[in-house]
Amino acid sequence: MEPLIELKQLSTLFNSAGDYYAAVDEVSLSIGNNETVAIVGESGCGKSALALAIMGLHDERTTRITGEISFQGEPLLQQSLAQLNRLRGDAISLVFQDPLTALNPLMTVGQQIAENLQLHTKLTGEAIKQRVYQLLEQVGLPQPQRLYQQYPHELSGGMRQRVVIAIAIVNNPALIIADEPTTALDVTIQAQILTLLQTIKADYQSSVLLITHDLGVVAEMADRVAVMYAGQIVELATVDALFKTPHHPYTRSLFASMPQFNTPQSQLRVIEGAVPSLAAVDRQACRFAPRIPWLPAHAHESNPPLREVSPGHYVRCTCWRTFHFREEEGNADVIHTAQ
Numbered sequence: 001m002e003p004l005i006e007l008k009q010l011s012t013l014f015n016s017a018g019d020y021y022a023a024v025d026e027v028s029l030s031i032g033n034n035e036t037v038a039i040v041g042e043s044g045c046g047k048s049a050l051a052l053a054i055m056g057l058h059d060e061r062t063t064r065i066t067g068e069i070s071f072q073g074e075p076l077l078q079q080s081l082a083q084l085n086r087l088r089g090d091a092i093s094l095v096f097q098d099p100l101t102a103l104n105p106l107m108t109v110g111q112q113i114a115e116n117l118q119l120h121t122k123l124t125g126e127a128i129k130q131r132v133y134q135l136l137e138q139v140g141l142p143q144p145q146r147l148y149q150q151y152p153h154e155l156s157g158g159m160r161q162r163v164v165i166a167i168a169i170v171n172n173p174a175l176i177i178a179d180e181p182t183t184a185l186d187v188t189i190q191a192q193i194l195t196l197l198q199t200i201k202a203d204y205q206s207s208v209l210l211i212t213h214d215l216g217v218v219a220e221m222a223d224r225v226a227v228m229y230a231g232q233i234v235e236l237a238t239v240d241a242l243f244k245t246p247h248h249p250y251t252r253s254l255f256a257s258m259p260q261f262n263t264p265q266s267q268l269r270v271i272e273g274a275v276p277s278l279a280a281v282d283r284q285a286c287r288f289a290p291r292i293p294w295l296p297a298h299a300h301e302s303n304p305p306l307r308e309v310s311p312g313h314y315v316r317c318t319c320w321r322t323f324h325f326r327e328e329e330g331n332a333d334v335i336h337t338a339q
């Protein structure tokens with residue numbers, strides 16, 4: 001079946017001191033109908049730059065997008081601004097991390113949802129108001145008539161994110177891009193918003209591109225996961241395969257650095273170093289190599305491709321085959337080797 005959206009060799013290049021560098025580097029990824037694909041990775045690895053490229057929201061004066069995006073069979077990158085504006089907030093909608101910046105502080109909640117309904121539906125007058133009430137109820141907000149008149153600053157963070165979701169679903173979006181939708185919220189509210197996103201996805205049969213650095217959120221929500229590092233996908237798999245047999249050293253390090261109830265703090269492993277500056281990265285080398293210096297150089301490939309190592313499970317670079325944590329050095333039993 002044709003995917004809902006397909007990215008082919010998509011790059012986002014930012015201008016730095018007169019030169020362009022790829023913050024997203026030839027990413028290929030598809031999302032099927034009614035599928036949730038998560039993109040995980042540390043801060044600065046290019047997750048948001050990827051989402052903004054899909055939405056056509058980068059500043060053309062400083063950013064170049066190359067590659068292809070096909071959405072419902074239509075090329076997205078060739079669309080005019082008017083066509084893109086029709087798609088945004090309609091067939092594709094975006095839920096950002098911080099609802100306070102996503103909402104207009106000078107307009108009431110009702111006005112903001114109504115504005116999107118005017119833009120993207122044929123509803124008018126009282127029908128718009130009724131639909132706003134319906135949407136507010138659908139996202140779990142009580143007393144919609146009262147809420148219609150309220151301003152964003154009068155609501156809690158969780159309520160504001162529900163309003164953002166109500167705006168995102170005005171016209172049955174085929175794709176919802178949720179960029180760290182719960183990061184700004186406290187833990188109990190996070191769980192409620194994730195449940196709401198699951199319900200919305202089921203009700204509207206939407207697909208979701210979920211951007212997060214939280215593997216707990218991935219486990220809860222995703223069907224497939226793309227792990228991004230320094231602008232590239234380093235591992236792509238179903239959520240089950242990724243959680244059962246993570247391969248790439250970066251993915252394994254992410255898991256090992258995740259606090260769990262039953263793991264004493266002393267057993268947590270930090271990922272040493274930091275995501276390299278994307279302007280200065282060695283594009284021919286394995287980009288994770290500098291963070292696992294105890295692996296010999298020959299463990300890595302040059303120009304490592306993303307290779308299918310079992311059906312639907314893709315990994316970049318050969319280093320995953322001999323990777324072991326530094327603490328496991330010399331202990332052959334715990335070294336992770338390929339089947």
Ligand SMILES: Nc1ncnc2c1ncn2[C@@H]1O[C@H](COP(=O)(O)OP(=O)(O)OP(=O)(O)O)[C@@H](O)[C@H]1O
Nearest residue numbers: 014015023041042043044045046047048049050278
């Ligand atoms: N408008 C811009 N101009 C220049 N560089 C940018 C711009 N936006 C992002 N970058 C750079 O691109 C790289 C990727 O940033 P991006 O925001 O996509 O990362 P991210 O993985 O989403 O991180 P976070 O989780 O912190 O949002 C970073 O090095 C960032 O500094």
